[in-house]
Amino acid sequence: MDVAIIGIGIHPFGRTDGVSGLEQGVFAARQALQDGRLEWNDMQFAYGGSAAAGKADTMVSKLGLTGLQFINVSNGCATGGSALQSAYMAIQSGMFDIGMAVGFDKHPRGAFTVDPEGSGLGKWYGDIGLALTPQFFGMKIRRYMHEFGITEDTLVRVAMKNYQNGSKNPNAWRRTPFSYADIAESPMVCEPLRKYMFCSPAEGGCAMVLCRADKAREYTSKPVFLKAVSVKTRQFGSFEVFAQCQALDRADPPTVQASRAAFEMAGVGPEDIDVAQLQDTESGAEIMHMAENGFCADGDQEQWLREGYTEIGGKLPVNTDGGCLANGEPIGASGLRQVYEICVQLRGEGGERQVPNQPKTGYTHVYGAPGLSGVTILST
Amino acid sequence: MASVANQIPIAEGLFTWPSNDPRLLGSRCSNCGVVTFPAQSGCPACCGEETETIELERQGTLWTWTVQGFLPNRPPYDGPETSETFEPFGVGYVELPNQVRVQTRIKTENIAKLEIGMEMDLVVEKYVERDGKDIIAYFFRPSTEA
Secondary structure, eight states, X not given: OOEEEEEEXXXXXXXXXXXXXXXXXXXXXXXXXXXXXXXXXXXXXXXXXXXXXXXXXXXXXXXOOOOOEEEEOOBTBTHHHHHHHHHHXXXXXXXXXXXXXXXXXXXXXXXXXXXXXXXXXXXXXXXXXXXXXXXXXXXXXXXXXXXHOOXXXXXXXXXXXXXXXXXXXXXXXXXXXXXXHHHHTSXXXXXXXXXXXXXXXXXXXXXXXXXXXXGGGGTOSSOEEEEEEXXXXXXXXXXXXXXXXXXXXXXXXXXXXXXXXXXXXXXXXXXXXXXXXXXXXXXXXXXXXXXXXXXXXXXXXXXXXXXXXTSTTSSSOBOTTOHHHHHOBOHXXXXXXXXXXXXXXXXXXXGGGOOSSOOOEEEEEEEETTTEEEEEEEEO | OOOGGGEEESSTTSBOOSOSSOOBEXXXXXXXXXXXXXXXXXXXXXXXXXXXXXXXXXXXXXXXXXXXXXXXXXXXXXXXXXXXXXXXXXXXXXXXXXXXXXXXEEOOSOGGGOOTTOEEEEEEEEEEEETTEEEEXXXXXXXXXX
């Protein structure tokens, strides 16, 4: 049973004082229903999650107590992607015909606070100052730069591109593009990564309605089909966030595993992708994820960014909505935002940020602590 | 110098203490030989359930590093600094030959000189004072600063 996305909704990302995370999720859910000309009553199930803004299933008190199956999802930065994968499986299995994936969040300002013991680490780990995700990103990209000759110039160019794209996205948080110098001279956070190379914790909501592919055209003239969904966790030997130690022998990261599985499931290759959303927690992540997802060889990112291959008019536009850098990171919503953007692009509704020549196949990728990745491949 | 009785390790079983030549404690899988840090009961490589606790090497090379540029949120951080006294500190992975790479804070007088591949030594010393006692933690320091 193939699965289609027939309705999409989003609450603008960023900071919305006076509106709870849950209310932002409800806003996105209603918009997704409206987009598919559906009612909440029509939903047979929902999967939803947030990391810091409450239990998604309590949305029913606002959307309506219809008695549907509503399952909360909690999977770090892959929460949205995992909700989507669960919804996919619910329909693909034949158990349900139609349902929703939804995610939202509202984080306090400043860096994420981590509970080391809740992550299976010793209290000492946080005590001495190791329980910080920015350190991991700094250390991973430094090693990558050392091994593959990536320069700071490329780190700056990724950030500049994503803020530029964000300025064309009415739902993005950061709508004013930063100059090269703004980024290159912003304060150092975790070497070699600077302030404007990092995304910030934020707020937002995103939802989509999924149904059996054979019924999709009953609801919309522009269904987007989920050709592949894949979530993988780390193997022994990959370099992951919050690792007190690493094996001497290295293994492929979970992104490589998830990407390969998704391409196999969809029966397409990286060369078939017209537009991609890749996890850009910071500039270095997007650079490494370009290669981990199979779009270029390690080290080629220097040329790709210099030549503009990943800009909206380039051969593989990446993070056309501005990515996490311009949208911020509401953990529960980010994975679904990526899918939302691919739907917008494949439906030709991108406005100022529309990828030219009618893209037909899109790709999304999330990465999160403590080492998991989710990939989807979508097509018209 | 504080007496041993006044010195408390930051966590039990993380390193040998008290000791004149303290070592980090890891575990070796009885089945596949893979080494992990800290010591743990199961093997993440082969899923074996039997491991033995071993002392790790005290010298290695810096595999990658960064500098923590802002005062971490507390909790979980519990270092001695205030936002006024905070100085960025180094963090990295040190590769211990034929064993494992361990994550560590880096002690150095010259943070600008850190580089991948440099020789590093284990240092076990006072991290912070709490309730009149010295809390002892582990660090690595460039061998050139020994």
